[in-house]
Amino acid sequence: MTIRLLAAVADPDAARTTTTLLGQVPGTEPATTVADSAALLDTLAALAASGVDDLPEVVLVHEDVGPLPPLDLVREVALRFPAVGVILLSADQGPALYSAAMDAGARGLIGLPPSYEELAPRVRSAAAWASGVRRHLGGGGADAPGERAGTVVTVSGAKGGVGATVTAVQLALAAQASGRSVALVDMDLQTGDLASYLDVRFRRSIADLAEITDLSSRVLADAMFSHPSGLSLLLAPADGEQGEAVTDRAARQIVTALRARHDVVVIDCGSRLEGASAVAVELADTALLLLTPDVVAVRAAKRTVRLWDRLRVRKPQDVRTVVNRHTRHTEIQPALVERVTGTRAARTVVPAAFKELQAVVDSGRMDELDPRGTIRKALWSLAAELGVAGAPAAPARAERTPHRLPRRSERRAIGAGGGS
Incomplete structure (x- = not known):
């Protein structure tokens, strides 16, 4: 031998x-x-x-x-x-x-x-x-180890309220609709509200896995919630202080175990950098950073990317930025986001259409978002762009919006707040 x-x-x-x-x-x-x-x-x-x-x-x-x-x-x-x-x-x-x-x-x-x-x-x-x-x-006749290695996608917000959870849910639903087995994980350990977006009442959470060294299929299944949509949910603890139990090492084991048992793992990392979420971003095949097209959000994205780089979590060129709440008259375009942050901007932009979201957010039925609406079309197009779902029936209208060069004053405003 x-x-x-x-x-x-x-x-x-x-x-x-x-x-x-x-x-x-x-x-x-x-x-x-x-x-x-x-x-x-x-x-x-x-x-x-x-x-x-x-x-x-x-x-x-x-x-x-x-x-x-x-x-x-x-x-x-x-x-x-x-x-x-x-x-x-x-x-x-x-x-x-x-x-x-x-x-x-x-x-x-x-x-x-x-x-x-x-x-x-x-x-x-x-x-x-x-x-x-x-x-x-x-x-x-068992699957050979290493042959099944699911795709891990993390979704982080440059700051709070930019749409990371909505994006994570819709990416997971798009992947599941394409016939893949999908785990949707809430790793915003202190303030995660994924359960509210999907109207889930639960007793077990990711914190229950923190002290377990042998994460077998049965152990994982006991801690996860099977949603009617077909998603397997691993939720943040109801009491935020319990999230402290999820150490860097525990997060690494959990992400690795989920990757081995699902085709796609989508992780909502929130907007705060914690040890567990940093591990998830490091391990991810694709790390998304959500931002809105305003100076404050772009500056926040620049700070986040530089922090990840300094902490050796992820290099800027390996981060995919996504512009949310994009409009036809948006001053800040993806090309500018790329230059300011050093990242790669997704081709898909998500339109500003909160009226489409309001009813499903208020009712906790994010899985029932209107498939004819521009937001779902855009997010499912993003899933296809990332390779975790099949191509959608129709592209989002926002993708056809021509990119306009930013004004000189806008470029100066963003650059002034970059920090180091």
């Missing part, structure tokens, strides 16, 4: 040392290295898209890799790619770390600097374990 290896090592010297030692282990292919946790997860996801057999048998995680903490990275790989043997490299060889690494899903712990005598047997043992898991999966 040929052992394929992938190592996540940030320091170039440590990477060379590790790959040299790995190359001496009989039966191994030359090891591939990546420099950070995001590159490791992206590489594994790309390989898993072709099937579990294309994944490496062994992944090595160096203690200095970042930005994700090493134990969290081990847990993430073990959850998303269970047929991969993960080995942690650390200078700490104490029993506490060993126990934590095993709990996270590691198949071994190797001291730093690594030695061939310790490395070789650990690698062979982890590879044999991975091969056994793959044989079991192949014989049992």
Whole structure:
């Protein structure tokens, strides 16, 4: 058996040392290295898209890799790619770390600097374990781990009241109408009101999953609400203080578990940056930032994007901005939003037509928004643009509104409030 290896090592010297030692282990292919946790997860996801057999048998995680903490990275790989043997490299060889690494899903712990005598047997043992898991999966007819990796879309507001929850609900409904299994998550933990928009009375919430380490399908189903529309809802706690239980680590586990069990996961992150919502934005395939076409909202969007960048949550070019409440005479156009924030603006803009929303918002029947209305058409067009739903029957009229160049005074007003 040929052992394929992938190592996540940030320091170039440590990477060379590790790959040299790995190359001496009989039966191994030359090891591939990546420099950070995001590159490791992206590489594994790309390989898993072709099937579990294309994944490496062994992944090595160096203690200095970042930005994700090493134990969290081990847990993430073990959850998303269970047929991969993960080995942690650390200078700490104490029993506490060993126990934590095993709990996270590691198949071994190797001291730093690594030695061939310790490395070789650990690698062979982890590879044999991975091969056994793959044989079991192949014989049992189960879905191979990593083959089903749902699309995660986060919806954040540049500031409060810009329409993030309405957008999240309609994106989820559009995806569900296209035949996909959809989870709609309220990760606005303190002030989330997704339940009000869909007239849901509930007892369980995302906070009930915070302390659970094994998020099986049954555990998730017990915490979620099955809405008549077909959506599976994971709601924010009724008492905002309970949201503090959802730590960064818990949020990462929850998003990963939902991704593995649904075709599409739509997460309403609200307008406040909290640890859990930051994790969701980091993990998302698409991160939307909603704003309205006014100077205050554009400045808020610029601050949010820069904050995400400084905290290494997400780079500006990987954020998709969406202009809501757009009118024919709007001063601020998507092209200007792109230049000011450094993001990519969605082609679809959402028109200002609150009268279409008022009745369904007041009754908590957001799933009954008139399909002939311009708002639903626009939001379902946005879902199609993002690739989470089929093309709608007709495009939104707002998409055909020609973009007009902003006035010089408007450009100066936005730029003056940018901040750093």
